[in-house]
Each structure stands twice: as C-alpha cells, then as structure tokens.
Amino acid sequence: xxxxxVLFSFIILVGCNSNESKPVIQKKLDLFFENSSNVxxxxxxxxxxxxxxxxxxxxxxxxxxxxxxNYFKVANRYFILLEYEKYRETTNKILDISKSNNDSIxxxxxxxxxGDYYFSTSKNDSAYFYYLEAExxxxxxxxxxxxxxxxxxxxxxxxxxxxxxxxxxxxxxxLNIAKEINDNILIYNxxxxxxxxxxxxxxxxxxxxxxxxxxxxIKEVEDENYKPLLQAQTLNNIGFVYLxxxxxxxxxxxxxxxxxxxxxxxxxxxxxxSLLDNYAYSQFKINNKEGLKNFNKALELRDEIDDxxxxxxxxxxxxxxxxxxxxxxxxxxxNDEANKLAKVSKFNKEVLTTLEFYTKLKPKEGLFYAKEYxxxxxxxxxxxxATRNKLARIEFETxxxxxxxxxxxxxxxxxxxxxxxxxxxxxxxxxxLFQRSKQKELLFNQEQQKSNEEIYTLMLDKQxxxxxxxxxxxxxxxxxxxxxxxxxxxxxRLNLFVLTRKRDDETIQKCIEHINAIQDIxxxxxxxxxxxxxxxxxxxxxxxxxxxxxxxxxxxxxxxxCDCEMTEDDEIENINAVVKMHxxxxxxxxxxxxxxxxxxxxxxxxxxxxxxxxxxxIIDDGIGFNVKKAKSGIxxxxxxxxxxAINGKLEIFSEKNKGTTIKLKVKL
Numbered sequence: 001x002x003x004x005x006v007l008f009s010f011i012i013l014v015g016c017n018s019n020e021s022k023p024v025i026q027k028k029l030d031l032f033f034e035n036s037s038n039v040x041x042x043x044x045x046x047x048x049x050x051x052x053x054x055x056x057x058x059x060x061x062x063x064x065x066x067x068x069x070n071y072f073k074v075a076n077r078y079f080i081l082l083e084y085e086k087y088r089e090t091t092n093k094i095l096d097i098s099k100s101n102n103d104s105i106x107x108x109x110x111x112x113x114x115g116d117y118y119f120s121t122s123k124n125d126s127a128y129f130y131y132l133e134a135e136x137x138x139x140x141x142x143x144x145x146x147x148x149x150x151x152x153x154x155x156x157x158x159x160x161x162x163x164x165x166x167x168x169x170x171x172x173x174x175l176n177i178a179k180e181i182n183d184n185i186l187i188y189n190x191x192x193x194x195x196x197x198x199x200x201x202x203x204x205x206x207x208x209x210x211x212x213x214x215x216x217x218i219k220e221v222e223d224e225n226y227k228p229l230l231q232a233q234t235l236n237n238i239g240f241v242y243l244x245x246x247x248x249x250x251x252x253x254x255x256x257x258x259x260x261x262x263x264x265x266x267x268x269x270x271x272x273x274s275l276l277d278n279y280a281y282s283q284f285k286i287n288n289k290e291g292l293k294n295f296n297k298a299l300e301l302r303d304e305i306d307d308x309x310x311x312x313x314x315x316x317x318x319x320x321x322x323x324x325x326x327x328x329x330x331x332x333x334x335n336d337e338a339n340k341l342a343k344v345s346k347f348n349k350e351v352l353t354t355l356e357f358y359t360k361l362k363p364k365e366g367l368f369y370a371k372e373y374x375x376x377x378x379x380x381x382x383x384x385x386a387t388r389n390k391l392a393r394i395e396f397e398t399x400x401x402x403x404x405x406x407x408x409x410x411x412x413x414x415x416x417x418x419x420x421x422x423x424x425x426x427x428x429x430x431x432x433l434f435q436r437s438k439q440k441e442l443l444f445n446q447e448q449q450k451s452n453e454e455i456y457t458l459m460l461d462k463q464x465x466x467x468x469x470x471x472x473x474x475x476x477x478x479x480x481x482x483x484x485x486x487x488x489x490x491x492x493r494l495n496l497f498v499l500t501r502k503r504d505d506e507t508i509q510k511c512i513e514h515i516n517a518i519q520d521i522x523x524x525x526x527x528x529x530x531x532x533x534x535x536x537x538x539x540x541x542x543x544x545x546x547x548x549x550x551x552x553x554x555x556x557x558x559x560x561x562c563d564c565e566m567t568e569d570d571e572i573e574n575i576n577a578v579v580k581m582h583x584x585x586x587x588x589x590x591x592x593x594x595x596x597x598x599x600x601x602x603x604x605x606x607x608x609x610x611x612x613x614x615x616x617x618i619i620d621d622g623i624g625f626n627v628k629k630a631k632s633g634i635x636x637x638x639x640x641x642x643x644x645a646i647n648g649k650l651e652i653f654s655e656k657n658k659g660t661t662i663k664l665k666v667k668l
Contacts, residue, residue: 108137148177164200184220211238248285255279487592567608582642598622616664624654
C-alpha cells in the first residue's frame with residue numbers, strides 16, 4: 001500500500017511546467033531528491049525520482065551555478081545506487097558546463113567524481129589520471145580539505161595496485177594536511193591506509209601500531225552514529241593483521257570484540273559477515289574442529305546480500321576446513337564454486353588460491369593445475385608491474401609538467417637572447433677599440449675554436465660507434481638469455497615440480513638428471529659472460545648432437561609427439577657457426593612457445609640443405625594464434641631478429657584451431 005501511495009505521489013509530482021517559478025521548481029527538486037534517498041523505497045522507484053529530477057534540471061534550470069549544484073546531487077544519488085554509467089554521464093555534463101565558464105572549483109570537483117567512477121569500475125589508470133588533475137586544481141586554488149581527500153584517493157589506487165610504498169608516501173602527505181586543518185575523519189582514514197600499506201610491505205608491527213592509532217582516533221569523531229561502523233572496520237583490520245602473522249588467538253579475540261558492536265549487522269552487513277567469517281577462520285586455525293557453524297552462517301548471509309568477494313572467501317575457507325577433515329568431496333565442491341565465482345568476477349588472487357587447492361584435491365591432475373597456477377601468477381605479476389609503471393608515467397607526464405617545462409624553456413630563451421645581445425655589443429665594442437692590436441690574437445682564437453670543434457665532432461662520432469656496439473651486444477646477450485637460459489630453466493623447473501607430489505626412488509632418479517642439467521645451464525651462462533657463444537657451434541659434429549639433445553629433452557619433458565627429419569651430417573656441420581647458433585635458438589624458441597601456449601599433440605620438424613639453402617620447417621597441430629597480435633612478444637621478436645642477423649627469411653602461418661607452421665630459409 002505504501003509503495004502505491006508513493007508511486008501515486010510520484011506521478012503527480014512528475015508534471016513540471018517550465019513556466020513555474022524557480023522556488024516552486026526547486027521545491028519539487030528537493031522533494032525528488034528526498035524521495036530518491038529514501039532507503040525504504042525500491043531501487044526502481046528511487047531511480048524514477050532521480051531521472052525525473054535530472055529531466056527538470058535539463059529543461060527548466062537556466063542558471064549554471066544552480067544547475068551544477070543540482071547535477072551534483074543527481075550524480076551522488078546515482079553513485080549510491082551503483083548506477084555508475086549514469087553517474088559518469090551526469091558528471092561529464094557538469095565538467096562541460098564548468099569548463100565553458102572556466103569554473104576551477106567545479107572542474108576540480110567533477111574530475112574528482114570521475115576519478116571515483118573509474119576507481120569503482122576498476123579502471124585504475126584513468127582514476128589516477130583524474131585524481132591527479134583534481135589535485136593540481138585544488139592545489140592551485142588552495143582548497144586544502146579537498147586537496148587532502150583527492151591525494152588520499154590517489155593513495156587508495158596505489159594501494160590497490162600494490163604500490164605500497166607509493167601509497168604510504170601519498171598518505172603521509174594527506175596526514176600532514178589533515179592535522180593542519182584538524183579533520184578528525186581524514187586523520188582516521190590516513191591511519192587506516194597507512195596500516196594497510198605497511199601490511200602490504202610486510203611491516204606488520206608498524207601496521208598494528210597505525211591501526212591502533214586509528215582506533216584511538218575514533219574518539220575524536222563527533223558523529224556518534226558513525227563511530228560504531230569505524231570501530232568495527234578498524235577491529236576487522238587489526239584482526240586481519242594478526243591472521244597474517246599467524247597469531248590466531250589474538251585475532252579471534254579482536255574479531256569477537258568487533259561482533260559485539262551493536263547493530264553492526266543492520267548498519268553494514270558486508271562488514272559484519274567479514275568479521276564473522278574471519279572469526280570462524282581464526283577459531284578453525286586454533287582448533288580445526290571449530291568454526292564450521294560460523295562459516296556456514298557467514299556464507300548464508302553473504303549469498304543473501306550478494307557480496308561477491310565475501311561469497312568467494314567463504315567458500316575458500318570452507319574448502320580449507322573440509323580439506324583439513326580429509327572430506328575431499330565437500331572440499332572439492334566449495335573449491336569449484338569459489339573458482340567459478342572468482343573467474344567470473346575477475347578476482348585473480350582468489351583464482352590462484354583455488355588452483356593451489358586443486359593440486360591437493362586432485363593430485364593426479366596436479367601438474368596441470370600447477371602449470372595453470374604458474375601461468376596466472378606470472379601474468380598477474382606482469383600486469384601489476386605494467387600498471388604501476390603506467391601510473392608513474394601518468395604522474396610525470398601531466399599538463400602541469402609540460403607547462404612548467406615550457407615556462408622554463410621560455411625563460412631560458414629570454415636569458416640566452418639577452419646574454420647573446422650583451423655579448424654581441426661587448427664584442428663589437430671590443431673590436432672597435434682594440435681591432436688592430438688584437439687582430440692576430442683573434443685569428444688565433446678562431447683557428448683554435450675550429451680545431452676544438454673538429455676534435456669534439458670526432459669524439460661524438462666515436463661515442464656514437466661505441467654506443468651502437470654496446471646496444472648490439474646488449475641485444476645479443478638479451479636474446480641468448482631469453483632463448484637459451486630462460487627456456488632451459490623453465491623446462492628444468494617444470495620437471496622438478498613433480499617432487500612436490502611424488503618422492504619415490506624412480507621419480508627422484510629422474511629428477512637428478514634434471515638437476516645435473518643445471519650444470520649445463522651454468523656452463524652456458526659462463527659462455528655468454530665470456531662471449532664464447534659461437535664456440536659451442538664451431539666444432540664439427542657438435543651441431544647435430546646439440547639438436548638431438550634438444551629434441552630428446554623435448555620428448556622426455558612433454559607428452560607431445562615429436563617427429564624429426566634432418567639432412568646428412570656433413571651438410572649440416574659445414575654450415576657457418578653463426579648461422580648454426582641462430583638456427584638452434586630459433587628452433588629452441590619455437591619449441592618453447594609450442595609447449596607453453598599451443599596445446600599441441602604432435603610436432604613435426606624438418607631441416608635440410610638444398611641448393612646452398614638451409615630450409616627449416618616446424619609444424620604443430622595446436623590451437624594456433626593471431627600472428628599480427630603476437631608479433632609484439634619478445635620471443636617472436638627474437639626469432640625475427642635472429643633471422644635478419646643471418647640474412648634469412650622467416651614466415652609464420654597460423655589459424656585458430658588449425659595449428660601453426662614456421663618456415664625458415666637461409667642462403668648459405
């Protein structure tokens with residue numbers, strides 16, 4: 001009945017005449033804003049109120065300052081209801097109006113809002129850029145409160161991207177401003193983020209110190225209704241640090257204290273379930289017979305409120321619980337659910353955790369899951385490094401620095417021009433007064449200057465040659481390390497990984513052979529260090545042996561069937577040593593790529609010398625790939641670089657699910 005009355009009132013209020021007076025329109029807007037914030041109404045009804053308020057603002061409000069003010073109210077309500085795209089659209093309208101009026105305050109605020117949008121949608125590079133833009137403007141207009149909040153959000157982005165040191169540095173800047181303006185909530189938030197950053201750096205003792213400071217800081221907060229939420233959040237943070245250092249008893253006490261806070265379940269159910277699940281986990285770690293009841297209760301609540309991250313963590317904890325009980329069926333059930341949820345939601349860290357559990361739950365498939373784990377882990381590390389580098393570039397490639405550089409450049413031009421003008425008149429006066437007596441000295445100086453310039457030019461030429469030689473040598477060494485050492489280390493690592501699951505005599509004996517292979521890798525490293533790479537390919541009768549050893553290792557390490565056809569020994573061994581070395585590395589890189597990505601069941605390799613041409617063909621029946629997109633990879637780049645070094649021609653043909661063919665032709 002209540003919903004019907006609200007909808008009826010809504011329909012009456014929607015009709016808005018553009019001829020109505022401004023006070024009447026504003027009253028309607030205020031009523032819409034009030035109803036859109038009413039948590040007792042359905043989201044759909046609240047959305048209609050917000051959309052109608054937005055329509056009124058667009059059609060009836062002419063004053064830009066009032067329009068911007070009301071647009072910000074609309075944007076805030078969209079954000080609360082998680083309607084991020086409408087939030088972004090409204091904020092962009094504010095930004096356009098503010099820019100047309102050169103309104104620095106609202107431009108900065110709109111940029112800050114856009115930073116929140118991109119941060120909430122996990123587009124952290126864009127979020128960082130807009131926070132940085134807002135920071136510059138707030139700094140320029142000396143708005144310390146908003147400046148501090150903006151820098152703190154930059155710190156949140158850095159924390160999320162695991163740049164813990166950068167997050168700590170930015171947060172300390174905010175803390176200094178917060179203490180200066182006596183903003184207690186901001187000081188609390190700084191202590192919390194410093195604790196989280198220090199936890200990420202592994203400095204748990206200092207992290208606990210800052211979380212304790214944040215707990216004390218809550219007493220300074222004036223809003224009594226807000227204090228329970230802050231206290232529960234801080235206790236959860238402290239308990240989590242204790243979990244990280246395996247102090248389960250202390251963690252259990254802290255989580256229990258957090259659960260005692262009144263109304264926390266109603267105020268913030270996500271935080272309540274986090275406390276409950278963490279409490280259950282600490283109890284389980286103290287005594288593996290405890291915790292199941294609270295694990296199930298937390299899982300039920302998280303499913304009810306659709307807390308995706310919480311749903312995944314609850315299932316991971318239950319997997320570990322049942323694994324300790326050796327109840328493989330239930331453990332596997334919860335791990336499967338956690339894995340699916342984590343993949344869909346792109347929580348990659350949790351995906352890694354489930355893969356690690358799979359190696360224990362499905363020992364027969366352990367090698368497969370171990371490879372998946374290593375592959376995903378390496379990918380995440382590369383992605384984290386790339387993102388941190390991108391944020392650093394954004395920090396130093398902003399308009400402010402460009403403007404500063406231009407200003408410095410202009411200043412230098414003025415100084416240079418003035419100096420040249422002064423020198424010109426000075427030299428002119430000097431020539432007039434002392435022309436006769438100093439003519440010989442002037443000629444001598446001119447000749448000396450010319451000689452110096454020639455010497456300097458020669459030095460530059462030599463330096464360029466030296467730099468080019470260094471660059472070529474670095475490239476060569478990089479290729480050798482990637483194509484030779486890295487590939488063999490990867491193979492050895494995968495072969496030794498079996499020791500984590502089987503340690504019988506036969507397995508150990510096989511692994512000893514691979515341990516001995518490390519000595520060969522050491523020799524190759526030493527060979528690279530002494531620039532002796534070519535010598536391994538100089539001795540007659542050695543090249544084919546190297547190839548056969550490579551193919552033997554391939555067959556021993558991987559299940560992929562490998563057929564090989566090679567021309568007569570003399571024809572191969574008479575090939576130039578440099579060509580042999582590069583061809584060997586190309587074959588090695590191709591096999592490594594097939595093993596890593598192709599999922600092939602059969603590899604065919606043919607090599608022959610025909611009419612003074614070396615021809616190499618490598619074919620696999622794997623899943624194939626997009627050659628154009630993959631050309632940027634370092635492996636393929638090295639293959640093309642080596643081909644170019646021996647004046648050869650390399651062709652790669654591949655289609656999805658139709659395998660890959662590599663053809664190399666070198667004129668001898």
